[in-house]
Amino acid sequence: MSIILIKKVIRKSIVQSIKSCDYDLNINEKDIKLDETKNKDIGDISTGISFVLSKKNQQTPIQIAQNIIENISINKNLIIKISVSKPGFINFHLNIKTLYENLFQIIIKNKKYGQSSIGTNKKALVEFVSANPTGPLTVGHGRQAVLGDVVSRILEFNGYSVEREYYYNDAGRQMRVLEESIKSRFIQIFDEKNEFPEDGYFGEYIEDIAKDILIKELELKNLKELNIFLTNLNASDKKLHLKNIDRINFRKFGEKVIFNNIKNTLKRININFDNFINEQKFYDDGSIDSILKIFEKTKLSYKKDGAVWLKTSNFGKEVDTVIIKNTGEPTYRLPDIAYHTNKIKRGYDLIINILGADHKDTVPDVLNGVKALGFEINHIKVLIHQFVSLIVKNEKIKMSTRKANFVTLDDLIDMVGVDITRYFFIMRGKQSHLNFDIDLAKKESDENPVYYLQYAYARICNILKFLDEEVNLELKKTNFNLLIEKEEISLMKCLNCFDEIIIDSLNTLEPQTLANYLQQLATSFHKFYANHRVINKNKELTNSRIKLILSAKIVLENGLDILGINHPEKM
RNA sequence: GCGCCUGUAGCUCAGCUGGAUAGAGCGCUAGCCUCCGGAGCUAGAGGUCACAAGUUCAAAUCUUGUCAGGCGCACCA
Known part of the structure; x- marks a missing residue:
């Protein structure tokens, strides 16, 4: 029986016992907090409920604890012993x-082991990354990309x-700036003195795009040919080439190149958007217009200074917010509202939106x-993650595209x-302000904790190769009672917690809970491995241990699949 | 100034719905392969859990204040 169900049984038994002891306290099962004990010699699961009860009843916690266990009835097949310790x-x-x-x-369950049916027949939408195509994805986006993907996988594992x-916008100010930046770099190819916009995109990729455009314009094959062409160019030729510049669509070209690049990057780390x-x-579909009309009708919006304002002060905010500028152009909030109503209308049971900390206030x-x-809007969950700071030469730098x-x-x-890229982002909580030191990342990659997990998996696969054909592996014939060593028991206890970890990560949508668990599991396995031989002269014991490591293999595999991390049989 | 997030070992971070002796990796010290993979295991050094008060039988965890850092507070997205 899984740990979740065992705990349920324990809670029920405690409540019944408390009632039969006539203690004065209205308590239901949810109020009984059960903890895993750190020291397994004391027991496996403990509760401090006696401390709560001793307040209203004139008895010491120890006495109460004694009373509770004397009156408790619990299935001996689940709980073999109940004891009282120190303060109660x-x-x-x-x-x-x-x-x-x-x-x-x-x-028996294999790949299905640990799955819950909480999400069966339910549809979820996870929106993430949503970076406008103004540049390549950075390690900052990487955090959100991996977080979103693993959250999706957690949901999928639960049915x-x-x-x-x-979601993206290729029409706003950012894209105009991008266009100007590319255009400026393009002109600079012929005229070095051409000024680059002060707030333009300074990345080298902009120059690359400009050159790509020129290569296409001149119907050349590659950069080499372009360089040859450029070195042979004289001043009057240069002016000629700048003449036709207005018919080139810099924005569209740039967007296409950059978007392809983004999609490619995502594909590389196994993230596929639907x-x-x-x-x-x-x-285009008129939803923005109709929303505007509703706001007007319900007097949630008003005109002032040539702009249209939304009464966000009605929602507890200090000030109202502009939704249409005096240029007639909506701010991003309006399409965002339209987008979210669109999500709701599409009929999902759960809508998740992952955003960086800079967007928090707009939510x-x-x-x-x-x-x-x-x-x-109760089924909309917004997950906010903190930024990734870049450490260069021991100094923090704020990343900016x-x-x-x-x-x-x-x-x-x-x-x-x-x-390692994926693991790097999910082994830490989304609220941590991640410091990313690129030199350290390189240096530590050989010693990264992700290898620890994969190594455990590969070790198991390796053992299985050495199996003697004479060992009877029939599951029903397995004598599990032979698994009595300390390391075997702690590995089994660890395996027993998987379903609870899954439910926990579903509730919190924090992938690092699972990553931490898998670390523990790998530790537990490595310790077992170091102390005991799986394949040994005793064929019956060999079979039992094979079942143990097979179980560890299955749980490692299921866990790594949720994290989207490979589990090679050889490393 | 106001709001949100963070402060835990030399470094990067877990632990935070209060529970018993605060953990991991890297780095440091010392051990462990006749034997299924040493990318592992064992032992050790390293901590006023930013600081201060409070709540509680019990605080790294909750409350308040202080200090430090990140992010917001646009007719940018």
């Missing part, structure tokens, strides 16, 4: 049979059918706007590989 804890000792039974379940969605949604859609505006339009002080996600993948 009640400790439950698991019956080892439950661990054996769990191994059996793991092997949800998930759509991954990327939908790409362009903001323009909501102008209430959008959600309140959607709510004001009469939509239910515009200022071109960033490390691209592609560079990171080139340096350390896909698995």
Whole structure:
């Protein structure tokens, strides 16, 4: 029986016992907090409920604990022993049979082991990355990309059918600046003195795009040919080439190149989006107009200084917010509201939006706007993650695509590989302000914790290769009772917790919970491996241990699959 | 100035719905392969859990204040 169900049984038994002891306290099962004990000699699961009870009842915690365990009735097949310790804890000792039974379940269920049915027949939408195509994805985007993908995988493991969605805007100010930047670099090819826009995109990729455009214009094959062409150019030729510049669509070309690059990068780290949604859609289908009319009608918006304002002060904000500039152009909030109502109308059971900390303050505006339009928003979850800071020569640098002080996600993948890239971002909580030191990343990549997990997996695969044909591996004939060593038991206990970890990561949507668990599991396996031989002269014991490591293999595999990390059989 | 996030070992970070002796990796010190992979295992050094008060039987965890850092507070997205 899984740890979740065992805990349920314990809670129920405690509540019944408390009632039969006539203690004065209204307590239900949810109030009984159960903890894993650190020291397994004391017990496996403990509770401090006696401390709570001793307050209203004139007895010491120890006395209460004694009373509770004297009056408790609990299935001996699950809990073999209950004890009281020091100031008044009640400790439950698991019956080892439950661990054996769990191994059996793991092997039967295999890839399905640990899955819950919470999301069965439910649809979820996860929106993430959503970077406008103004430059390559940076390690900053990488954090969000991996977080979003793993959140999606957690949902899928729990039965949800998930759509991954990327929302972008290729019409705003950013894109105009991009266009000017490319154009300026293009002109600079012929006229070095041409001024580059002060707030332009300074990255080298802009020059590359400009050159690509020229290569295409001149119908050349590659950069080499272009360089030859340019060295042979005289002054009057240069002017000639700048003459036709207005018919070139710099923005469109740039967008195409950059978007391809972004999609490529995502593909490299095994992230595949189902939908790409362009903001323009909501102008075209009239939803922005109709929302505007509703706001006007319900007096949630008003005109002032030539602009249209949304009364965000009605939602508890200090000031109102402009939704249409005096130029007649909407700010991003309006299409965002339209987009979110569109998400809701598409009928998902769960809508997740992953955003960087810089967007946090806009969330209430959008959600309140959607709510004001009469939509239910309880099934929308917004996950905020903190930034990745770049450490260069021991100094923190804020990454900016515009200022071109960033490390691209592609560079990171080139340096350390896909698995370490993914693991790097999910082994830490999304609220941590990550420091990314590129030199350290290179240096540590050989010693990275992700290898520790993969090594455990590869070791298991390797052992299985040495199996003697004479060993009877029939599951029903397996004598689990032979697994009694300390390391075997702690490995089995670890395996027993997987389903709880899964539920936990579903509730919190924090992937690092799972990453931490897998580290523990790998440790537990490596310790077992170091102390005991799986394949040994005793064929019956060999079979039992094979079942144990097979279970570890299955759980490692299921866990790594959720994290989207490979588990090679050889390293 | 206001709001949100963070401060834990030399470094990078777990632990945070309060529970028993605060953990991991890297780095440092010393051990362990006749034997299924030493990318591993064992032992050790290293901590006023930023600081201060409070709540509690119990605080790294909750509350308040202070200090330090990140991010917001646009007719940018």
